[in-house]
Amino acid sequence: MPSPDRFLLPLTYNTLVVESTTRCNAKCGMCYQGAGPKGSDYLGDAALTVDEIKRVLRSAATMPSVGRRFHMAGGESFIKMDESVEVFATAAHLGYTDISCTTNAYWAADVFKAHRVAQRLRDAGVLRMEISWDWWHGPHISPQAINNCLVACAANDISSNLRVLTTRSHSAEEALAMLSPAALAKVSFATSAPVYKVGRALEIPDEDIYSSSEEATCHTALNLTVNARGDVSPCCAGFDQTDHALFGNVREHELADIAEEINRSLLIRMVVFEGIASLRPILALLGEETKPRYTSICGMCFEIFSDKSKLARLTRFFEEMEAAALEEAFEQLQLAPVLEAAA
Amino acid sequence: MTHSDTCEASSHGEESRRMDAPTDARRNLVANFRSVSVQGAPDPGPDRLGPPAEALARWLDEYHAAYVEANEEENGGSLHLLHARTLTLAGDHLLGATEDVVTMVRAAMRGGMSTTLAVSVSAMAAHPHALAALRDAVPLQYRIDCTSLGPQSSPQALAACRATLSAHVEAGGNVSLIGEVATIRATGLLADELFNRNFLTITPRPHPGTRHMNRPHALAPCRDYIAWFIDAAGDVYPCAGMLGHAPARFGSIHEPFSRLIDALAYSAVTIDSLSRRGPRIADDHARFPADLCALHRLSVHGIATL
Numbered sequence: 001m002p003s004p005d006r007f008l009l010p011l012t013y014n015t016l017v018v019e020s021t022t023r024c025n026a027k028c029g030m031c032y033q034g035a036g037p038k039g040s041d042y043l044g045d046a047a048l049t050v051d052e053i054k055r056v057l058r059s060a061a062t063m064p065s066v067g068r069r070f071h072m073a074g075g076e077s078f079i080k081m082d083e084s085v086e087v088f089a090t091a092a093h094l095g096y097t098d099i100s101c102t103t104n105a106y107w108a109a110d111v112f113k114a115h116r117v118a119q120r121l122r123d124a125g126v127l128r129m130e131i132s133w134d135w136w137h138g139p140h141i142s143p144q145a146i147n148n149c150l151v152a153c154a155a156n157d158i159s160s161n162l163r164v165l166t167t168r169s170h171s172a173e174e175a176l177a178m179l180s181p182a183a184l185a186k187v188s189f190a191t192s193a194p195v196y197k198v199g200r201a202l203e204i205p206d207e208d209i210y211s212s213s214e215e216a217t218c219h220t221a222l223n224l225t226v227n228a229r230g231d232v233s234p235c236c237a238g239f240d241q242t243d244h245a246l247f248g249n250v251r252e253h254e255l256a257d258i259a260e261e262i263n264r265s266l267l268i269r270m271v272v273f274e275g276i277a278s279l280r281p282i283l284a285l286l287g288e289e290t291k292p293r294y295t296s297i298c299g300m301c302f303e304i305f306s307d308k309s310k311l312a313r314l315t316r317f318f319e320e321m322e323a324a325a326l327e328e329a330f331e332q333l334q335l336a337p338v339l340e341a342a343a
Numbered sequence: 344m345t346h347s348d349t350c351e352a353s354s355h356g357e358e359s360r361r362m363d364a365p366t367d368a369r370r371n372l373v374a375n376f377r378s379v380s381v382q383g384a385p386d387p388g389p390d391r392l393g394p395p396a397e398a399l400a401r402w403l404d405e406y407h408a409a410y411v412e413a414n415e416e417e418n419g420g421s422l423h424l425l426h427a428r429t430l431t432l433a434g435d436h437l438l439g440a441t442e443d444v445v446t447m448v449r450a451a452m453r454g455g456m457s458t459t460l461a462v463s464v465s466a467m468a469a470h471p472h473a474l475a476a477l478r479d480a481v482p483l484q485y486r487i488d489c490t491s492l493g494p495q496s497s498p499q500a501l502a503a504c505r506a507t508l509s510a511h512v513e514a515g516g517n518v519s520l521i522g523e524v525a526t527i528r529a530t531g532l533l534a535d536e537l538f539n540r541n542f543l544t545i546t547p548r549p550h551p552g553t554r555h556m557n558r559p560h561a562l563a564p565c566r567d568y569i570a571w572f573i574d575a576a577g578d579v580y581p582c583a584g585m586l587g588h589a590p591a592r593f594g595s596i597h598e599p600f601s602r603l604i605d606a607l608a609y610s611a612v613t614i615d616s617l618s619r620r621g622p623r624i625a626d627d628h629a630r631f632p633a634d635l636c637a638l639h640r641l642s643v644h645g646i647a648t649l
Contacts, residue, residue: 097566166540176533181525185524189544191542192542193542
């Protein structure tokens with residue numbers, strides 16, 4: 001049963017996430033961003049400048065709806081190492097208390113370079129590093145780079161989170177078996193999660209994907225996300241990779257204004273508080289077909305918001321709902337006669 | 344508030360500043376004491392398993408009320424500070440006292456906190472009915488200690504661990520494990536579809552070699568360790584490292600929560616400083632948390648010296 005109280009809550013974000021570039025030296029078959037050396041399959045070749053990211057950091061630092069956590073991801077953001085270090089140092093200077101990043105650790109192939117880079121990152125304020133490693137990274141990244149990265153993080157007091165993705169045919173064990181036991185003994189956390197059908201993972205057959213409930217909601221898992229084109233989204237789990245430009249771009253608007261736009265959006269509030277599955281009956285009403293079954297809420301969200309036709313109809317539907325609600329509110333306040341007179 | 348005077352305070356090299364006890368106490372409470380961790384006795388006797396559930400539940404209610412009021416005053420009721428707050432109940436004895444657990448979980452829920460039960464895999468194996476009863480009664484997350492297993496563990500022990508965890512996951516339980524990655528792998532569960540289809544977290548128990556702290560650049564090393572830590576006697580301490588260290592005792596759950604206000608006001612600057620920079624220990628080679636917390640305890644002779 002939907003809770004009206006919950007629906008009135010402001011959206012709050014755990015972390016400011018900046019996806020600095022769509023480029024990645026790897027091109028993994030499960031990448032939710034569809035990133036590769038020439039950019040993203042979905043967003044093309046795009047990158048934010050250091051000045052743009054600094055402006056975003058300054059803006060988010062004053063927003064009460066965003067936690068003081070900053071996470072930088074790519075593509076692979078460390079293909080521009082100097083710029084990344086500058087961004088982390090700015091975040092530390094601005095008072096972000098939890099500074100983290102995601103990397104595929106390609107830069108750690110050389111053990112000495114791994115230590116130098118880890119020390120630079122730590123000096124710049126990086127506290128945690130999420131290291132992506134699984135069967136799909138195997139063709140692009142050497143296991144030795146991951147080993148070196150884990151050891152370098154431990155030596156430089158960076159908390160490492162070894163993140164492994166799984167499908168029915170590729171287990172966590174398969175990924176860990178490629179790494180050295182001595183390096184694995186250095187991890188601060190190891191996490192494993194099933195691949196969601198988002199981005200390039202859409203090409204993985206359904207029968208290989210572990211499915212999860214469509215009924216979940218995501219209001220406690222939101223991250224204010226700026227993608228490499230500067231578009232802003234309320235999460236970094238797939239919605240950020242859709243070509244929606246629904247709420248605004250940090251190159252044209254202040255991040256705080258865009259966040260307020262997201263907060264006011266009935267469409268987003270419906271998705272966040274009631275769950276993406278709550279759009280099913282609305283899409284049916286609008287004559288838009290949905291799949292009988294999606295494998296996860298993030299996959300469902302990605303597919304619906306990637307579909308221009310569905311998105312246009314949904315946007316119009318919720319705009320009309322908002323207009324009707326406003327009209328009703330005015331009527332209830334008995335302002336209609338006044339407005340008519342004014343008109 | 345039991346202490347409302349104002350005075351000049353200078354601590355840990357902080358610049359001299361006006362101290363306003365009620366404001367400092369509120370600020371300290373909201374910023375640093377968002378969660379509660381209740382530890383069972385390390386070697387529990389029959390009478391000292393943990394603090395009494397009713398007393399803890401009452402204390403939690405008072406704490407929530409004070410926290411919400413302080414959050415309103417200091418941050419206009421920020422939702423950030425209200426969510427992701429947790430009560431952690433640690434100790435295998437809890438599986439022999441499910442009614443107490445339910446009482447404490449319900450008290451946590453009244454304040455909007457989630458509860459994590461930290462127990463060993465061997466205790467879970469020994470108390471399947473307790474787990475089932477808890478599952479039916481209250482929402483719980485588990486942090487499962489597998490450190491009793493190691494490289495020398497027999498194949499039977501590893502298989503028993505996997506069987507216990509499988510039953511837990513099949514019943515809808517989460518998989519957050521404490522133990523060495525190598526040992527968890529040896530159980531074979533990372534190749535098992537049941538575990539691969541779920542979110543799984545492995546946290547190796549920190550040992551001195553895992554965190555060599557880069558002291559000159561340390562940012563917020565203690566932050567994750569600062570919370571209300573309550574020992575088996577019901578005594579309240581400000582961080583994991585000080586648990587059981589009498590000079591750092593803030594108070595007791597057997598006293599009204601308001602009795603902690605003085606300690607909160609008096610420690611506001613030092614707790615902030617700990618949270619941002621860690622303890623000021625001269626030894627740059629001290630490893631965190633093992634060495635550093637031990638050295639810090641040696642230097643604490645009262646709340647003023649935290």
